[in-house]
Amino acid sequence: MQRCKNGMKLDDLRTLIAIAQQGSFRAAASALDIPPATLSRRLQRLEDTLGSQLVIRDSRNVSLTPLGQNYFDRCQPLIEELESATTELQDSSHSNPRGALRISAPVGLLTYRLMPLFNRFMAQYPEVTLSLTHLSNQHHDYSPEQYDVVFRVGRQPDSSFAAAKIGQSQRILVASPDYLAQHGAPSHPNDLNQHARLASVPEFEWALTCKDENHQLETIWVNSPVRMAIADLNSIKQAAIDGLGIASLPNYVVADDCQQQRLTTLMDDWCSPPRPIYMLYQRLGYIPAHIRCFTDFMRDALAGF
Structure with a gap:
């Protein structure tokens, strides 16, 4: 464990920085990947070493004392510079990228786009490890302290991440040949009110857009009751293949099934507005070689997606 001249441990200082950045003990412990009890013990040891209270604790909130805030403001850039210099030195001593992603x-x-590319990257760079424990498309639940690279669909709020657009997603209407043979194919969005809709949560309403004869965009919202709603794209796709109704799914999810005629696309003139797909990664400071190598690899692999 790294220790400063006065006996203070750098891990204890990192604890204070994580608490200030995350705003809670639980989130800070998660970001540092340590138990909350260890985090509390390290903070107490830092306060004992400095002889001052740095954090105000109550049942609901965690905040820094004025002294703690001043100490955090002065120490945070120093710790970041130290860690960047250490990582840069480690990178330069190895010819192959190595580290944890x-x-x-x-x-x-x-499932349908990234995992095969992750596997190719891992095979090419055996000294890199990968951790993917958080599967989500929420825009508010990631930070540079938790993740090195984040993939998201849809417009992203401003953040400390750099955002590289790597493709776009467009939902299309699909149904099985058996369903269409039994119920007929809709020719206009209003016809969907007479069909069984299969919706992926939270996409209960479908926005379908088409250019009219004057080349003006017309958008119709379809919000009739759904027969099945599941927070899993693959399950909704399987329900459509099994003939239970019409589904609105991303094009990359159903591409193979349409090619193999398990599903048929409907009303091709009507489509949902395209949504950008982003790869987000650290924008400031030194970026470790294995992260730079990964983002370059993914950007090249997804060119034209």
Whole structure:
């Protein structure tokens, strides 16, 4: 464990920085990947070493004392510079990228596009490890302290991440040949009110857009009751293949099934607005070689997606 001249441990200082950045003991412990009891013990040891209270604790909130805030403001850039210099030195001493990748991605995008590329990258760089424990498309549940690279679908809020657009997703209407043979094929969005809709949560309402004869965009919202709603794209796709109704799914999810005629696309003139797909990663400071190598690999592999 690294120790400063006065006996203070750098891990204890990292604890204070994590608490200030995360705003709670539980989130800070998660970001540092340590038990909450260890985090509390390290904070107490830091306060004992400095002889001052740095954090105000109550049942609901955690905040820094004025002294703690001042100490955090002065120490945070120094710790970041130390860690960047250490990582840079470690990178330069190895010819092959090495290190741990912490990634977050949506389930559907992971299954149908990203995972095969992750596997290729891992095979090419055997000294890199990958951790993918958070599968989500939520825009508010990631930070640079938790993840090195984040994949998300849809417009992203401003954050400390750099955002590289790596493709786009467009939902299309599909149904099985058996369903269409039994119930007929809709020719207009209003016809969907007479069909069984299969919706992936939370996409209960479908926005379908088409250019009219004057080349003006017309958008119709379809919000009739759904027969099945599941928070899993693959399950909704399977229900459509089994002939239970019409589904609105991302094009990359159903591409193989349409090619093999398990599903048929409907009303091709009507489509949902395209949504960008982003790869987000650290934008400031030194970026370790294995993260730079991974983002370059993914950007090249997804060119034209």
